[in-house]
Amino acid sequence: MPIRVTVWNENIHEQENKVVADNYPLGIHGTIAAVLNADPAFAATTATLQEPEHGLTAERLAQTDVLFWWGHAAHGDVDDAVVERVCEAVWSGMGMVFLHSAHFSKPFKRLMGTACNLTWREAGERERLWLTSVSHPIAAGLPDHFELENEEMYGEPFGVPEPLETVFISWFSGGEVFRSGLTYKRGAGNVFYFRPGHETYPTYHDANVQTVLKNAAKWAFNPAARIADPGAAPNVPVTEALEPIEERGPRLHHDGEEGYR
Ligand code: ZN
Numbered sequence: 030m031p032i033r034v035t036v037w038n039e040n041i042h043e044q045e046n047k048v049v050a051d052n053y054p055l056g057i058h059g060t061i062a063a064v065l066n067a068d069p070a071f072a073a074t075t076a077t078l079q080e081p082e083h084g085l086t087a088e089r090l091a092q093t094d095v096l097f098w099w100g101h102a103a104h105g106d107v108d109d110a111v112v113e114r115v116c117e118a119v120w121s122g123m124g125m126v127f128l129h130s131a132h133f134s135k136p137f138k139r140l141m142g143t144a145c146n147l148t149w150r151e152a153g154e155r156e157r158l159w160l161t162s163v164s165h166p167i168a169a170g171l172p173d174h175f176e177l178e179n180e181e182m183y184g185e186p187f188g189v190p191e192p193l194e195t196v197f198i199s200w201f202s203g204g205e206v207f208r209s210g211l212t213y214k215r216g217a218g219n220v221f222y223f224r225p226g227h228e229t230y231p232t233y234h235d236a237n238v239q240t241v242l243k244n245a246a247k248w249a250f251n252p253a254a255r256i257a258d259p260g261a262a263p264n265v266p267v268t269e270a271l272e273p274i275e276e277r278g279p280r281l282h283h284d285g286e287e288g289y290r
Contacts, residue, residue: 032250034073035089036062036097039106041078042228049228057099057226057233064239065246078103083111090114095124095249097242099226100134112136120216122254126245129226132187137222140215141189148184148205155202156180156225158209158237167196167210167221167244175237181227183207189222197241199224210241212248219249 038058042049053060058075065073076084078100090096096115100107112135119125119140127137132145156177160168184205190213197210209224223241225232232238266282 031072033094035093039078039100039103090118101130119218122217122251124249144188146188150182153179179230
């Protein structure tokens with residue numbers, strides 16, 4: 030079975046800005062899904078903010094191996110119940126790829142547990158991405174560096190926890206640098222943050238960026254999550270021990286007590 034990817038996008042700039050609409054006639058979500066679907070390894074579909082439950086029902090997430098997330102103007106409009114559902118899916122093993130300004134999205138901030146602040150400048154600068162981990166699966170097939178002629182600058186310090194791995198570092202023509210490709214594990218879920226993708230530039234049409242998107246989806250996919258019980262890390266009391274134990278008091282909680290967690 031191919032890797033089932035859902036590409037989520039707030040889908041607002043495409044509706045309101047002609048430059049963005051011209052860059053992405055299919056929407057950023059439709060463009061990324063088409064890139065993935067050109068590879069038989071994937072079966073990609075899309076979901077947007079405007080759909081009921083933002084297109085991310087429990088049933089939909091159960092059918093999603095990897096969720097991509099692009100958001101910018103409407104982070105605050107994403108329903109908290111959906112955010113919680115997405116995070117629980119990640120903890121149960123769904124992979125997740127956060128793109129560009131999704132660094133400030135509710136699910137990213139919830140999964141990181143930090144402010145996720147950064148510095149930025151919208152001046153169409155050249156971005157040069159350097160591979161810091163050439164043997165990493167997300168870097169497969171890429172040259173040792175590649176450039177995007179026009180991008181928004183994101184600069185350090187980036188207020189995220191220290192990642193498992195840094196796969197890319199960006200340099201911008203204004204002089205700043207930024208950790209552009211970061212991996213995390215959250216529960217059973219693989220999480221990747223990839224910086225490029227400002228809406229007014231055609232970044233997701235770039236061949237190297239498309240290679241990263243495909244590699245990231247393959248890397249984030251956790252096959253075990255398809256067969257695992259989402260409650261595989263249960264939160265239950267264990268009354269019977271495997272080995273004989275001598276019970277020592279006092280006991281604060283009693284068998285059958287409701288609500289003890
Ligand atoms: Zn941007």
